[in-house]
Amino acid sequence: MILGCLIGGKLHNCAQNHVESNECMQSITESSPCCDWVNKSSAQIRSASTDYDLIKVFKDHVSGTGMKFFAFANFRLGDQTGETVSIGINNWHPEFLSDYRYHRALLQNPVLTRLRSAVLPSVVERKEIIEAETDRECRDFQQSLLKAGLEILIHLPVRSTDGQNGAVVYSGARESLSDSDLMQLSYVAQQGFERATVGAASNSNRQPVLSERERECLILTAQGLNSERVGDALGISTHTVQYHISSICRKLDAVSKIHAVSIAIRDRHIII
Template identity: 30%
Template sequence: MFRALKRVTADFGWRAFMVMRMPRDLEDITLSALSIICSWPAELVNRYDELGLLKRSPILARLRKSVTPFRFDMTTIPEAEMQGAVGSAVALFGSFNMSRGLYLPVHDVLGNRAAVMLSGDREPAEINEMLQLSMIATLLYERISQLQYADEKPTEELSEREVECLILTSAGRTSAEISEILGVSEHSVNHYLNRAAKKLGTSNRTQAVAKALRIGLIR
């Protein structure tokens, strides 16, 4: 997938790419933590995080609200706005010849949002090119998601009872309520949930439910 993204990046005249998941909140976030796969220079990513630019990024703000591709051109920012974080970001990206970018929102089958970002100093992309790259980004991200979820699948298959208990737990049911619904003891319910958590590589039922939802084991 890295080679495929690198080839697409080069074919369309960009310098570097990044596939980044969208954060659910803005607390203690860094670009390096959100990056899934990336060809950005490590020095650029590290400096970006050191400066704490992500929380104040207008690009991130737009990506969190938008589902359509868009362009961003730092060379068009008025001189009067070159203060603080904006000025730092412009100088940083300019030093790597990455002042222009194309941003392509994508998502996986579970609705988790991400973005494919292409950066460089070429002329801004035209609408037809943006649509073409948006389709390519969607297909590439689907494959990346499949590979991620394949790596997360449990090595030992969950039993039908274990899955049922996870589903009911995800619906907010207590162990006592689940035992009544399934006609088994509360002790058995806790046993099923503990076994499911162990098979999923998690430490408790809450984490087990979250992972089961993420990998598509339950809906």
């Protein structure tokens, strides 16, 4: 189900009117609904000083919508590597995000690929994503998400003032979603994405916490490789990989390598 942008009480099809995504989202922002829930969320987003603060805001926010999980995503079109999807702040379980099938599905599934070029908020059933999946392993992964109660996906296109395109995506189970609900979600998502983008730009000027080799080890670990396969990929021994993982856990105050992956993705030490 593809929905238009509800502005001033009317449903506008931005795609048919050739309105760019940033113009569409600006219209949503300028016509923000007078709602205590939206005003509260907006105030909390503005007062968030760190990504951790923003995660807490959206954890409460997504719970209030009746959904389970949220994720911020940045979309980039590479030159030789093709399109990339970077997952930012989120409350997903680390084992989902570190599953290589998750990232393969993001780039290859026809439904998810179509959503990345959308300018309108969309509500998609997980079953539609599964039916479009041609990769057996990715299909099984999507089936596991469905069994976990993630029956629908709410995709909210966003664009930052510095030109970054992305989406805020909610996953869960919900019987109905009104146009007014979608408008409010879009408004809050746009503000959250803008705040996260500002935070990312600030963090990019800081001294990196992890060394380049540590980042390489952690990125491959996040893709589901064990220490032996990480070592083979980087041309180093398994012992050296384990040394780097231990160093990473110490620096990030993580209790395990999966915990370290979750922290590193959340704080943007790595992008996968």
